[in-house]
Amino acid sequence: MLKQDNDRLIVTSIAGLLLLSWLGFFLHRSPRFPGSGLGTIVGLTAALLMLVPLAYTICKRIGFVRVRIGQRISLKSLMTLHVYAGLFGPLLAIIHTGHKFDSWLGVALVTAMLLIVISGYAVRYLSAQVSQEIKDKLILLQTARGDLDNTWGQLESISSAMHIASNAAVAEASGPLVGVPEPPIDTASRVTRIAEAVADLEYAIRLHGLFKNLFGVSLTIHIVLSIAFYVLLVAHVGAAMQYGFRWW
Secondary structure, three states, X not given: OHHHHHHHHHHHHHHHHHHHHHHHHHOOOOOOOOOOHHHHHHHXXXXXXXXXXXXXXXXHHOHHHHHHHHOOOOHXXXXXXXXXXXXXXXXXXXXXXXXXXXXXXXXXXXXXXXXXXXXXXXXXXXXXXXXXXXXXXXXXXXXXXXXXXXXXXXXXXHHHHHHHXXXXXXXXXOOOOOOOOOOOHHHHHHHHHHHHHHHHHHHHHHXXXXXHHHHHHHHHHHHHHXXXXXXXXXXXXXXXXXXXXXXX
């Protein structure tokens, strides 16, 4: 559990740095860096890293590939590689831009890249967290409903005893209702509190279910954006090769 928390913290920190890095556009611009020698090396490294996530997708979707690759590396390890390559690749890509966002292709590429990171984070971490929250609350709800049934049963037993004692006292016409139990104020109050807790848990589960469905849509968005991103990436590399690199 500690390892998972550390992993989430590291990924969250890198993702946050990435999402903030493009804001350097307002402080720094280096129009010649993307086409320079160092800029080209950074850009090619970023492109190669952003191709790595395809390995996990291919292994997960294609059966015979999964069987062969699974003998050497697990899907869990590929997912870890998928996550970190999908973070460091875009981070290097932002550096490669030199915060030069002058062309529609570059802007579209960076926008798609950042949206992929956001949707991927939602699928990988937020969706899993919401699912765990739902499981935990379902356990609490089951316990609360059991307590409510038991307490309600006690309240009904006391009420029945009061009714029987009251009828007996009236039948004997003995004056004051001697021996009749006091109204079960504490038990009734406990029933009310538990019922409110059950209602709160049911509402929370429904709300978390809504978020889970939204995060489920994030997976579809993530896949669609990834396809669009790779198309844009091919176009970007093709344009760079067509116009040549300045450092050549």
